[in-house]
Every structure is written in C-alpha cells, then in structure tokens.
C-alpha cells in the first residue's frame with residue numbers, strides 16, 4: 001500500500017474480529033519492520049511485549065477498563081521504554097561503525113542522561129511514539145487495522161506483562177481485522193491552526 005494511503009486510511013478502530021489470528025511469521029515480519037523505527041543516537045530504547053494468548057488479552061481488556069479492542073484484536077503490542085538503555089552495553093548501538101564513532105556516542109549518551117531522569121523518560125516516550133506509528137502504518141499495509149491505547153490501569157498492566165522495574169509502559173497498540181469502521185473523524189483542526197511556516 002502507498003504510504004499516503006496508509007496514513008489517510010489509518011483509524012483508531014474499536015471493533016475487531018475476535019476470530020482473526022496472525023501467524024508467528026506475520027508478527028515477526030511486522031516486528032522486524034517496527035524495530036527499524038528511529039531512536040535518538042540509535043539507542044533502541046523501546047521494548048515490545050506482543051500478546052497473542054487469549055487469556056492474557058482478556059486480562060488486558062479488564063485492565064483497559066473493559067475496552068474490547070485488546071481481547072478481540074489479533075495481537076496487543078505493549079510498548080515499553082527501557083530506562084537503562086542509554087547506559088547498557090551502548091557500543092552495540094553503533095557496532096557497524098568504527099570504534100571512535102561508538103565511543104563518541106557512548107560519551108554523548110552519558111552526558112545527556114546521567115543526571116537527567118526526565119530526559120530518559122522523554123526519550124522513551126518519543127521512541128515508543130515513533131514505533132507506534134510504524135506499527136499502525138505497517139498494519140494497514142498488511143490489510144489490517146489498529147487502535148493506539150493509553151486507557152488502562154498502569155499497575156494492572158505492569159503486573160500482567162511482568163514489567164521490569166527499570167522499564168516504563170508508554171502505550172499499547174492493538175492490531176487486528178476490523179469488523180466495523182471507526183466512527184467518522186472527530187474533526188481535524190485546519191492546517192493553518194497547527195502548522196506555521198518558519199516561525200509561530
């Protein structure tokens with residue numbers, strides 16, 4: 001599918017076919033593309049828990065205050081930030097480049113994050129936001145739809161996915177086969193209200 005078509009046909013779908021499944025190869029192909037999403041310094045600080053088990057999806061729906069998308073979707077992808085990625089074995093992020101480049105990146109990561117937990121958290125949210133959009137556009141290319149979600153009880157979801165203490169849940173994205181169109185768009189702001197040439 002053409003990228004512009006994927007962008008314009010992506011909607012937050014609420015009703016998915018509960019009988020539709022994705023094969024492990026389809027999920028692998030999706031996730032292999034998702035991890036090509038950009039991250040600052042290529043630190044790849046996202047971690048993804050992809051849930052296909054119906055019992056776990058049911059539990060996630062309960063944690064999502066009864067919303068049906070997780071239990072009916074084919075896969076629920078929980079996007080998490082690893083808050084230690086900036087300092088964990090960082091040379092691997094540039095392993096295809098010369099050692100000098102790897103050392104420069106390591107030093108830059110340490111300079112930026114060592115004393116700034118907010119910057120670490122912001123980076124996790126940015127990275128997961130980028131990856132979420134990749135998931136949703138790739139889903140369109142696969143003939144599927146998606147729903148991005150933050151309407152869930154954080155602690156309950158953390159328990160369900162066994163979230164490590166060093167990680168943050170940013171959001172989840174449900175991917176599946178829609179059985180009902182999303183409601184009409186809420187109402188997009190005019191471009192002139194949100195986009196400004198050269199300065200505000």
Ligand SMILES: Cc1cc2nc3c(=O)[nH]c(=O)nc-3n(C[C@H](O)[C@H](O)[C@H](O)COP(=O)(O)O)c2cc1C
Nearest residue numbers: 010011012013014147148149150151152171182186
């Ligand atoms: C970060 C985020 C969280 C969202 N959480 C939920 C949610 O919990 N449940 C839901 O039904 N939709 C959720 N949505 C979908 C939005 O309501 C939807 O994207 C918005 O109304 C625009 O509609 P569209 O995506 O169909 O263009 C969320 C969207 C985003 C980006």
